[in-house]
Amino acid sequence: MTKFHEQQVLGTPAEVLAALAQPVRGEITLVLAPATKTPAVAAPPEAGVDGEIDRMLAAGASVATVARELARLGFGSRAELYGNVLARKRDRHEP
Numbered sequence: 195m196t197k198f199h200e201q202q203v204l205g206t207p208a209e210v211l212a213a214l215a216q217p218v219r220g221e222i223t224l225v226l227a228p229a230t231k232t233p234a235v236a237a238p239p240e241a242g243v244d245g246e247i248d249r250m251l252a253a254g255a256s257v258a259t260v261a262r263e264l265a266r267l268g269f270g271s272r273a274e275l276y277g278n279v280l281a282r283k284r285d286r287h288e289p
Contacts, residue, residue, distance in 0.1 A: 200220075206266070243269050243270075244278075247260055247278065248282060248286070251279070251282065251286065261273075261275040261276035261278075264279075
């Protein structure tokens, strides 16, 4: 390393963001792996996508975080999942 604040961080974009000091100092260089032709789709969680949504919400994850993570795992588009997560969150709070 040649600079005082230089560091190397590997991981997903979310993991890298979490590992960076805030505020970020200096320059950032982002290197991405090539895209795959067919995205790998994870097997549905044992409790299904709705169960995974409920589990993540109960753990305190935001609607956006749940949608982003499930989209990253290949369970649909982020926008579609966001609507589903929001609806499940509303249903949990109704008497």
